[in-house]
Amino acid sequence: MRKRIDFREWLAARPVRIGDGAMGTMLLDAGLLPGACPESWNLDGPDAVAAVIRAYVEAGAEAVETNTFGGSPQKLGAYDLASRCAEVNRRGAEIACQVAGSQALVLGSMGPTGQLLRPLGDLAEADALDGFRTQAEALAQGGVDALCVETMTDLQEAMLAVRAAVTTGLPVVATMTFEKTRRGFYTIMGVPVARAATGLEEAGVCAMGANCGAGPDTMVELLEAWRAVTTLPLVVQPNAGLPRLLEGRVHYPEDPESFAAYLPRLVEAGASLVGGCCGTTPGHICVLVRKAGEMAARCQ
Amino acid sequence: MKQFEDIREALIEGRDEDVPSLVSQALDAGHPPATILSQGLIAAMEVVGERFRCHDYFLPDVLMSARAMHAGLDCLQPHLAEAEIRTRGTVIIGTVQGDLHDIGKNLVGIMLQGAGFEVIDLGHDVSPEAFVEAVRRHSAGIVGMSALLTTTMPAMARVIASLKAAGLDQVKTVIGGAPVSEAFAREIGADGYGYDAARAVDLVKGFVVP
Numbered sequence: 001m002r003k004r005i006d007f008r009e010w011l012a013a014r015p016v017r018i019g020d021g022a023m024g025t026m027l028l029d030a031g032l033l034p035g036a037c038p039e040s041w042n043l044d045g046p047d048a049v050a051a052v053i054r055a056y057v058e059a060g061a062e063a064v065e066t067n068t069f070g071g072s073p074q075k076l077g078a079y080d081l082a083s084r085c086a087e088v089n090r091r092g093a094e095i096a097c098q099v100a101g102s103q104a105l106v107l108g109s110m111g112p113t114g115q116l117l118r119p120l121g122d123l124a125e126a127d128a129l130d131g132f133r134t135q136a137e138a139l140a141q142g143g144v145d146a147l148c149v150e151t152m153t154d155l156q157e158a159m160l161a162v163r164a165a166v167t168t169g170l171p172v173v174a175t176m177t178f179e180k181t182r183r184g185f186y187t188i189m190g191v192p193v194a195r196a197a198t199g200l201e202e203a204g205v206c207a208m209g210a211n212c213g214a215g216p217d218t219m220v221e222l223l224e225a226w227r228a229v230t231t232l233p234l235v236v237q238p239n240a241g242l243p244r245l246l247e248g249r250v251h252y253p254e255d256p257e258s259f260a261a262y263l264p265r266l267v268e269a270g271a272s273l274v275g276g277c278c279g280t281t282p283g284h285i286c287v288l289v290r291k292a293g294e295m296a297a298r299c300q
Numbered sequence: 301m302k303q304f305e306d307i308r309e310a311l312i313e314g315r316d317e318d319v320p321s322l323v324s325q326a327l328d329a330g331h332p333p334a335t336i337l338s339q340g341l342i343a344a345m346e347v348v349g350e351r352f353r354c355h356d357y358f359l360p361d362v363l364m365s366a367r368a369m370h371a372g373l374d375c376l377q378p379h380l381a382e383a384e385i386r387t388r389g390t391v392i393i394g395t396v397q398g399d400l401h402d403i404g405k406n407l408v409g410i411m412l413q414g415a416g417f418e419v420i421d422l423g424h425d426v427s428p429e430a431f432v433e434a435v436r437r438h439s440a441g442i443v444g445m446s447a448l449l450t451t452t453m454p455a456m457a458r459v460i461a462s463l464k465a466a467g468l469d470q471v472k473t474v475i476g477g478a479p480v481s482e483a484f485a486r487e488i489g490a491d492g493y494g495y496d497a498a499r500a501v502d503l504v505k506g507f508v509v510p
Contacts, residue, residue, distance in 0.1 A: 243479045
């Protein structure tokens with residue numbers, strides 16, 4: 001049995017920790033069909049999931065995430081897999097823990113339900129909370145070191161997910177997705193950074209920040225907005241810029257070198273854990289790890 | 301006109317319980333249903349669209365206003381004579397094949413309806429063939445496509461190719477969604493890129509000659 005890593009100590013031990021990159025796009029490269037359920041591969045294609053995580057560990061990622069982003073019963077319901085929520089998440093955690101061993105910390109990924117809470121939509125608060133609890137408990141059983149609520153835009157939903165995650169007793173990280181407006185950063189649901197920080201802290205996170213929706217340049221600015229409103233450690237996972245289509249394939253402008261070149265600015269702006277979201281690959285993580293090593297050497 | 305002002309205010313504030321009674325009052329006062337539609341409901345949704353564009357309004361505000369607009373429309377519909385339901389045109393919308401995300405697409409549908417278009421929503425995971433079939437069946441001049449996933453963006457190019465192959469070159473195409481950009485729209489030969497729902501509606505308006 002793998003020994004759990006203490007997330008808070010782990011995070012505090014270095015100026016910056018490097019996480020992993022995208023999962024979904026890597027699974028598509030491995031043959032997942034667009035529109036199919038990525039999380040179903042925890043049951044039907046565990047070797048492919050393990051291979052992606054292994055590629056990140058070998059690239060030097062100090063933390064990896066489970067393939068359970070869409071693992072809430074509501075999201076799995078779109079593929080008739082709601083009843084297998086616990087199994088999908090537990091297996092997802094086991095696969096990641098087995099690959100990570102003692103080399104990397106494992107974060108249990110928890111994404112949005114994809115539904116709107118009442119009164120805007122049909123999802124009842126109690127059902128969302130129950131669903132997140134099922135997911136979080138299964139991830140904890142599967143051995144993850146901490147839980148990571150991510151890509152949230154609705155603060156109420158994010159807080160429900162964090163509360164559910166906190167009941168496992170594991171440390172909880174949360175990230176939300178923002179866009180830059182002329183009045184500062186807001187999520188599409190209208191949540192400004194300051195309100196996100198207050199709500200997430202109240203719900204019990206031990207670190208928080210932003211992922212997706214922006215490249216590393218915008219993320220520097222976004223981190224500064226976070227730093228102004230909280231003293232908790234900050235987490236950031238930028239996209240590799242904004243995607244374009246070249247010769248029929250989706251292409252991200254930031255290559256590993258140009259992406260990783262932002263690391264010193266991200267750390268200066270307050271990031272304690274830096275990973276990648278859409279369009280990032282083991283190549284991006286490999287250069288990030290090298291840069292982080294150079295920064296640490298300079299500090300000594 | 302005070303009565304239209306009240307309808308607009310209730311709709312802009314998303315008071316869906318107030319809009320139907322205000323619409324009924326306006327009907328009782330003898331205002332033509334088509335005028336209530338254009339000067340009340342549609343005018344108000346234009347303000348909502350503008351506020352969304354300026355980030356004064358966010359998704360929850362727009363959804364509440366949309367609900368109020370639908371409540372008003374339900375009340376107005378039986379009174380609109382056949383001749384008065386002339387729309388600005390028919391728009392086919394859908395989230396492209398392989399993509400199950402439809403919050404953004406639904407929002408565009410609501411705003412298009414608010415702007416007076418007839419909207420045929422094909423839902424999510426829509427194949428290129430289904431887009432072509434719907435364009436033919438409804439004699440639509442405009443197609444709106446949405447994608448949230450970078451992995452499903454290429455499906456937009458396939459829809460445009462299928463329309464061309466079917467001889468429907470004159471159909472205008474608008475694309476939108478988080479990973480999509482102006483440059484991407486140009487690359488795949490789309491006629492427009494809706495950065496957000498309000499801009500998508502502006503583009504569609506621009507395609508129809510008043």
